[in-house]
Amino acid sequence: MGHIDDLAERYVEEWAPLNPIGATHLGIDGYDDQFDDLTPDGYAAQADLDRRTVATLHATPAGSPDEEVGREAMIERLELSLARHEAGETASQVNVITGALHEVRGAFDLMPVEGERAIANIAARLNKVPQALDQIRTTLLDEAARGHVSAREQIVEVAKQCGIWTDPARDDVYHSLVRRLAPGSAGLAQDLDRGAREATRATAEFGEFLRRELAPLGREKQAAGRERYELASQYFIGAKLDLLETYAWGFEELARLEDEMRLVAGRIVGPGASIDEAVAALDADPTRTIHGKEAFRDWMQALADKAVSELNGTHFDIPAQVLRLECCLAPTSDGSIYYTGPSEDFSRPGRMWWAVPGAISEFSTWREVTTVYHEGVPGHHLQVGQTTVRADLLNRWRRLMCWTSGYGEGWALYAERLMDELGYLDDPGDKLGMLDGQAFRAARVIVDIGMHLELEIPADNPFGFAPGERWTPRHGWEFMRAHCRVPDDNLRFELNRYLGWPGQAPSYKVGERFWLQAREDARARQGADFDLRQFHEAGLNLGSIGLDPFRRAMERF
Numbered sequence: 111m112g113h114i115d116d117l118a119e120r121y122v123e124e125w126a127p128l129n130p131i132g133a134t135h136l137g138i139d140g141y142d143d144q145f146d147d148l149t150p151d152g153y154a155a156q157a158d159l160d161r162r163t164v165a166t167l168h169a170t171p172a173g174s175p176d177e178e179v180g181r182e183a184m185i186e187r188l189e190l191s192l193a194r195h196e197a198g199e200t201a202s203q204v205n206v207i208t209g210a211l212h213e214v215r216g217a218f219d220l221m222p223v224e225g226e227r228a229i230a231n232i233a234a235r236l237n238k239v240p241q242a243l244d245q246i247r248t249t250l251l252d253e254a255a256r257g258h259v260s261a262r263e264q265i266v267e268v269a270k271q272c273g274i275w276t277d278p279a280r281d282d283v284y285h286s287l288v289r290r291l292a293p294g295s296a297g298l299a300q301d302l303d304r305g306a307r308e309a310t311r312a313t314a315e316f317g318e319f320l321r322r323e324l325a326p327l328g329r330e331k332q333a334a335g336r337e338r339y340e341l342a343s344q345y346f347i348g349a350k351l352d353l354l355e356t357y358a359w360g361f362e363e364l365a366r367l368e369d370e371m372r373l374v375a376g377r378i379v380g381p382g383a384s385i386d387e388a389v390a391a392l393d394a395d396p397t398r399t400i401h402g403k404e405a406f407r408d409w410m411q412a413l414a415d416k417a418v419s420e421l422n423g424t425h426f427d428i429p430a431q432v433l434r435l436e437c438c439l440a441p442t443s444d445g446s447i448y449y450t451g452p453s454e455d456f457s458r459p460g461r462m463w464w465a466v467p468g469a470i471s472e473f474s475t476w477r478e479v480t481t482v483y484h485e486g487v488p489g490h491h492l493q494v495g496q497t498t499v500r501a502d503l504l505n506r507w508r509r510l511m512c513w514t515s516g517y518g519e520g521w522a523l524y525a526e527r528l529m530d531e532l533g534y535l536d537d538p539g540d541k542l543g544m545l546d547g548q549a550f551r552a553a554r555v556i557v558d559i560g561m562h563l564e565l566e567i568p569a570d571n572p573f574g575f576a577p578g579e580r581w582t583p584r585h586g587w588e589f590m591r592a593h594c595r596v597p598d599d600n601l602r603f604e605l606n607r608y609l610g611w612p613g614q615a616p617s618y619k620v621g622e623r624f625w626l627q628a629r630e631d632a633r634a635r636q637g638a639d640f641d642l643r644q645f646h647e648a649g650l651n652l653g654s655i656g657l658d659p660f661r662r663a664m665e666r667f
Contacts, residue, residue, distance in 0.1 A: 112172065112173035112174065112177045113170050113171075113172075113173060113177075114167070114170060114172050114173070114177045114178075114180055114181045114184075114505070115177065115180070115505040117163065117166055117167060117170060117184075118180065118184060118505040118506060118507035118508065119505060119506050119507075121159070121163050121184075121507055122138075122506045122507055122510065122511060124159055125156075125159060125511070126140075126141060127141070128152070128155055128156050128159065129146050129156070130142070130144035130145055130146055130217075131145060131146055131213050131214070131216075131217045132146075132511075134217055134220055134221055135220055135450065135451075136451075136453070136454055136510045136511070137220075137452065137453020137454040137455060137457070137458055138454060138510075142221055142222070142228070142231040142232075142235065143231040143234035143235055143238075144234075144235070144238070145214065145217065145235065145238055145239075145241075145242040146210075146213075146242075147245070148210050148214075148245035148246050148249060149245045149248055149249055150201065150248070150249055150252050150253075152245070153195065153200060153201045153249070156195075157192060157195045157196075160188045160191055160192050160195075161192060163184075163188055164185055164188050164189055164192065167181055167184055167185050167188075168185065175666070176503070179652065179655070179659060180504070180505060180507075180508055182659045182662075183508065183512060183652075183653070183655035183656060184507060184508075184512070186348060186655075186656045186658070186659055187348075187512060187514070187655075187656065190341075190344060190345045191345075193341055193345075194341065194345060197258075197338070197341060198253055198256060198257070198258030199258070199338070199341070199342070201249050201250075201252075201258070202249075202250065202253035202254070202258035202259055202260060203260065204250065204260040204264055204265050204268050204324070204610075205260060205264045205267075205268065205606075205607070205609075205610025205611050206264065206267050206268060206271065206444075206603065206606045206607055206610055207446070207607050207610070207611055208611065209268075210242075210246045210249070211243070211246060211268065211272075211316065214239060214242050214243065214246070215275065215283060215313075215442075217235060218232065218235065218236075218283075218284075218287055219440070219441065219450070219463075220450055220453075220458065220461075221235070222457075222458070223290070223291060226294050226295070226298070229292075229293050229294060229298055230298060230301075232287070232291065232302065232305075233293075233298055233301035233302045233305050234301075234305075235305075236284060236287075236288075236301075236302065236305025236308070236309050237301065237304065237305040237308060237309075239284075239305070239308065239309035239312055239313070240308050240309070240311070240312035243312045243313065243315075243316045246316070247316065247319055251323070251324070254324065254327045259324070259327050259328055259329060260328055260329065260610065261328055261329045261331065261332040261609065261610065262325050262326075262328030262329060262330065263328075263332055263606075264328070264332065264606070264609065264610040265320050265321075265324050265325040265328045266320070266321065267606050268317075268320055269317040269318070269320040269321040269325070271317075271444075272313050272314060272316055272317025272320070273314070273317055274442075274443070275313055275442070276310045276313050276314045280443065280468065281441065281442050281443055282310075283441050283442065284305070284306040284309040284310050284313075285306045285310065286441060287306070287441065288302045288303060288305075288306045332583060332609040332610070333561060333562050333563070333564050334562040334612040334613075335562070335563075336563055338562075338612065339353070339562045339563060339612050339613055340353070342612045342614070343612075343613035343616070344613075345613065346514070346515040346516060346613045346614045346616075346617045347514070347515070347516035347613070347616075347617050347620055347621065347656070347657055348514040348516050348517060348655065348656020348657040348658055348659065348660070349516065349624070349656060349657040349658040349661070350658070351620065353559055353563065354565075356555060356559065356616065356620060357555070357556060357559045357560060357563075357565060358568075359555070359623075360552055360553075360555035360556040360559070360616075360619070361556060361568065361571055361572060361573075362572075363552040363555070363619065364549055364552040364553055364556065364572075364573075364593065365572040365573070367545055367548050367549040367552055368385070368549060368593070370545055371385050371542060371545045371546065371549065372384070374388070374538050374541050374542045374545060375387065375388035375542065377538040378391055378392065378538050378539060378542065379391050385542075386595075388542060389542075389595055392474065392476045392539045392542070393474055395476075395539075398474055398475045398476045398539060399472055399473070399474060399475070400472070400475060401471065401472055401473075402471060403439055403464075403466045403471065403473075404439070406464075406466075406473040407437050407438070407439055407464065408437075409473075409475065410437040410462065410464070410478070410482050411436075411437040413479065414435050414437060414462065414482050414486040414487065414491075415435070417482070417483060417486060417487045417488070417529075417534075418433055418435065418486070418487045421487055421488060425488070425532060425642075425643060425646075426487075426488060426492060426643070426646065426647075427647070428487065428492060428495075428496075429495065429496060429499040431452070431456040431495065431498075431499050432452075432460070432487075432491065432492065432495030432496060432499065434460075435459060435460050435461070435462065435486050435487065435491045436459050436460070436461045436462070437461070437462045437464075438462065438463050438464075439463070439464060439465075439466060440463040440464060440465035440466075441465075442465045443465055443466060443467050443468050444465050444467070444603050445465060445466070445467045445597075445599065445600040445603055446463075446465045446603070447462070447463065447464050447465070447481060447485060448462075448463050448485070449461065449462055449463070449485045449486075449489075449490035449491060449494070450463065451490075451494040451495065451498060452495060452498055454498065454510060456498075460490075460491045460494060462482070462485040462486055462491070467597075467599060467600065469599075470597075476537075476539035476542065476543045477543045477546070477595075478543065479535070479540040479543055479544075480526045480529070480535070480540065480543050480544035480547050481547070483525055483526050484522045484523065484525060484526050485522070488525040488528060488529070488646075489521065489522035489525040490518065490521075490522050492525075492650070493518060493521045493522070493525075493650055493654070494518070494654075496650050496651070497509055497650065497653045497654060498510065500653075504651075504653050508653040508655075509653065512653050512654050512655060513654045514654050514655060514656045514657065515614055515617040515621070516620055516621035516624065516656070516657045517621060517624075517654045517656070517657055517660055518621070518654045519617050519618040519621050520617065520619075520620065520621015520622045520623070520624055520625050520657070521622075521625060521649075521650075522618075523548070523551060523618045523619065523621065523622040524621075524622045524625040524626065526544050526547065526548070527544070527548070527622070527626075529544075530544055546594075546595055548619075549593060549594070550593075550594050550596070551615075551618045551619040551622075552619050553589065553590055553593045553594060554590075554608065554615040554616060554618070554619070555615070555616040555619050555620065556589070557581070557585075557586045557589055557590060557605075557608060557615075558608045558612065558613070558614075558615040558616050559616060560581035560585070560586070561581045561582070561583060561585070561586045561608065561609065562612045562613075563581075564580050564581055564582075565580065565581055566578060566579070566580055567579050567580070567581060567585070573592070573593075575588075575589055575592070576588075583609060586605055586608070586609075587601075587602075587605055590604070590605060620657075621657065624657045624660065624661060625649070627661075628645075628649065628660070628661065628664040628667075629642075629645060631664070631665070632645055632664065632667050648664070648667045649664060649667075652664075
């Protein structure tokens with residue numbers, strides 16, 4: 111190992127004790143009974159580690175071109191994390207999808223559940239939830255006093271989530287967790303029950319704190335503004351974008367996709383059919399409908415397994431450790447679908463999660479074939495799993511901790527398009543599902559940038575939508591509703607997510623754009639020698655680095 115790799119190894123060793131929740135997610139043993147220090151001092155300790163590491167990286171030359179890629183990637187990620195900390199973005203974050211509160215609740219999702227030690231860790235962590243939430247409360251009030259506070263509407267929405275999580279008739283997340291466990295001893299059973307009660311009580315009280323104390327301090331406007339948005343965008347994408355060019359490209363891309371969707375609709379219903387007519391026909395097709403969320407999970411599992419089996423050895427060389435993927439029902443019910451990576455030693459596999467809304471009991475497969483490819487193989491599961499495996503190429507930080515949404519989500523969206531190119535979406539219904547998902551992501555580019563920068567809607571936009579008006583959350587809702595086939599409850603969550611998490615939603619389509627451009631550039635350089643399988647291997651072997659470092663590294667492919 112070179113000097114940069116040694117630094118990266120030391121960083122992970124110092125990082126894990128400061129981030130027990132993160133250690134659980136990465137499968138680093140020894141921290142499952144703890145939470146992070148979520149006080150201002152805890153955030154300051156993490157910033158100090160990042161600051162020291164960045165200074166050392168700047169002073170340490172790389173010993174090889176690959177080490178230089180790792181050095182550049184680590185500096186880029188840590189400097190942006192520091193910039194967000196210093197701007198008050200990290201510790202003050204309250205939104206409907208992420209932040210300290212969500213990290214505390216999600217800490218239990220990936221914990222081992224077999225054996226007395228594992229159960230004891232869950233019981234210990236459950237009983238520490240009240241302390242963790244008290245620390246978050248202290249930090250949020252401290253940040254608010256410094257002028258760093260989330261938008262009022264986001265705070266209120268998160269307070270509602272606390273109510274859903276603790277409602278016995280709804281998610282009841284902590285009691286539901288305990289009911290699934292086999293404690294083995296009466297003492298552990300008592301610890302678990304007490305922990306579930308205390309965690310539930312503390313979460314309900316935290317919701318009241320958000321509603322009564324923090325919300326009145328919250329920002330009136332949800333728009334981030336240019337300065338905050340530029341930092342957020344660079345953090346999620348790993349590149350400095352021309353935001354106005356990207357905004358204009360979003361309109362062009364959505365119009366292109368909807369033109370293609372109309373062509374596919376004609377194949378489903380008949381020439382001249384509208385997209386909505388095709389959607390209605392697909393939803394009415396009993397062969398494309400599955401009843402019950404458990405049956406739908408099993409369908410996803412079978413499709414994911416089939417993709418792994420057929421792609422391995424043909425279009426990809428899938429490592430043996432990554433051949434297993436688990437499809438799971440999430441403990442929450444907000445409608446989100448997401449992937450969690452394997453543990454470092456692969457004792458816990460990669461998992462695809464679906465947080466099924468309580469009212470939904472029927473599922474249309476045509477919409478979700480592409481989702482399985484996005485979250486599974488060749489999407490996130492292949493990308494994250496292959497990175498985790500490559501200890502021979504990547505240092506521990508690059509394998510376990512380096513994540514850039516633009517790279518990772520961009521690859522997963524690119525993987526959906528790739529499956530169409532490989533013939534896996536020849537069924538017109540499945541093809542329409544893929545295009546609908548792509549259009550959804552393109553619409554998000556427009557809405558996210560437009561709302562947060564409060565841009566003027568182009569007078570000549572291809573949809574004739576509100577020409578000359580300025581974006582507001584109302585415009586965002588109307589535009590998404592007109593261009594997405596998502597149930598209203600799910601769409602409300604999506605819009606709240608964009609408003610509370612600026613810059614993240616465009617990373618999917620922007621990241622795909624970078625991957626496609628890198629492929630076309632490589633094809634132009636290499637001509638007849640271009641090999642798609644080698645291109646994919648080279649790109650995935652970089653790890654989930656920022657897209658500016660990714661672009662520079664792929665120029666050498």
